[in-house]
Amino acid sequence: MSPRPSRSSIADTSVTNAANVIHSLQDLKQIRKQLEQDRAEAAAHEKARQEADRRARDAHRFFELAVGPVHRMRPPGTVEHEPKLPPPIPVQHQLDEQRVLLESISDDFDVSSLLETDEALSFRRPGVGPDITRRLRKGEWTLQAQLDLHGLRTDEAREALGQFLRDAQKQGKRCVRVVHGKGLGSPGKSPVLKGRVHSWLVQKNEVLAFVQARGDEGGAGALVVLLRSARKMLRNRP
Known part of the structure; x- marks a missing residue:
């Protein structure tokens, strides 16, 4: 038969388990605190970004009101090709052909x-x-x-x-x-x-x-x- 544990060893084990539980609770609190802090920082960053965007839009609008419409410049080194125009309609040629038909004379x-x-x-x-x-x-x-x-x-x-x-x-x-x-x-x-x-x-x-x-x-x-x-x-x- 294996020897029965003494009362002192049982007490030590209970103390150790209690310490581990306390340590785990402290870790959970720390993790929760870190998550709340991360969320707060993310919210602050988002608020700052929105504020910067608003200021940029306001500045752009004020600039347009001051100097007129603003268009984005083409990047350097780029070429903007003119759109291809549709082929011209030979109106004069058509009129000449109609005139010839109207003026045709028969023998x-x-x-x-x-x-x-x-x-x-x-x-x-x-x-x-x-x-x-x-x-x-x-x-x-x-x-x-x-x-x-x-x-x-x-x-x-x-x-x-x-x-x-x-x-x-x-x-x-x-x-x-x-x-x-x-x-x-x-x-x-x-x-x-x-x-x-x-x-x-x-x-x-x-x-x-x-x-x-x-x-x-x-x-x-x-x-x-x-x-x-x-x-x-x-x-x-x-």
Whole structure:
């Protein structure tokens, strides 16, 4: 049998255990105190940070009020590229194409029903009074420009006529002469361009009226053409 512990050893053990408990309680108190201290310091630091931020915002706002808006500067050595612009819309090109379509003239256009059934087969647009063609025949308008189509092929004559009318109207000219010839030098002695020129002129918006020229101005080989005012053309465009 093992010897029984003495009363003195039991007492010493109890004292030791009590001391350990007391030491553990003191450690817990110390730990709690340290945690409270850490929390207090963290709260103080957070309060100080918030106060510093507030002062910085106030200082920035006061500075802006004093000198105006402030923008952050780019870091040195950096390059700010301009944004890429969208490709330009070719507005003028589109307008030119629309103008060409509006001004296009056809060789197949039947003009016979639009010409007045007089000996000269004159033409006047709806709304233009018969006095206009009478005055054209009398030569009351001064001829301001002339186009001679002698020697030109059909395609060349058509293009030349269109350009001539556009240029004349841009220059503010109202009365012009177009010489298409009598056809004496063509096969069959027939005026090849005469009927074509009549058809082309009727299809041109610039033309208000035309009559066969007087004898001293070309007679059956030429036409006297009255052009619309350029200002009215601009007002009437869609």
